[in-house]
Amino acid sequence: MASFQVFNQTTGDRFSCQDDQSVLKAMEQTGLKCVPVGCRGGGCGYCKIKVVEGEFECGKMSKAHVPSEAIEKGEVLACRLYPLTDLTIECLPQPAAGLSNRQTKTTALR
Numbered sequence: 283m284a285s286f287q288v289f290n291q292t293t294g295d296r297f298s299c300q301d302d303q304s305v306l307k308a309m310e311q312t313g314l315k316c317v318p319v320g321c322r323g324g325g326c327g328y329c330k331i332k333v334v335e336g337e338f339e340c341g342k343m344s345k346a347h348v349p350s351e352a353i354e355k356g357e358v359l360a361c362r363l364y365p366l367t368d369l370t371i372e373c374l375p376q377p378a379a380g381l382s383n384r385q386t387k388t389t390a391l392r
């Protein structure tokens with residue numbers, strides 16, 4: 283089992299992440315926050331971050347939230363992100379359009 287350093291260039295935080303541990307879990311165990319957390323299973327898209335530097339692999343992620351062209355740009359879900367080297371990450375702003383759509387749907391159901 284290997285351990286890598288993750289540097290969050292948005293917040294300036296650094297934390298350790300083991301290769302069998304998701305970046306989200308490692309971040310939370312260190313008491314750090316970067317993005318909202320939802321399903322923890324690659325389905326809701328809330329925990330999307332950007333890997334700026336480093337090698338990684340991903341577990342299964344929703345293609346609706348992370349199409350393959352996004353993965354090529356390093357945009358992945360932290361709950362499904364596993365480091366293969368030290369990583370530099372960025373917190374991504376949450377998609378306001380997605381949140382407002384959700385509010386619109388909720389309103390429409392009432």
Ligand code: FES
Nearest residue numbers: 320321322327361
């Ligand atoms: S918390 Fe839902 S995709 Fe990561």
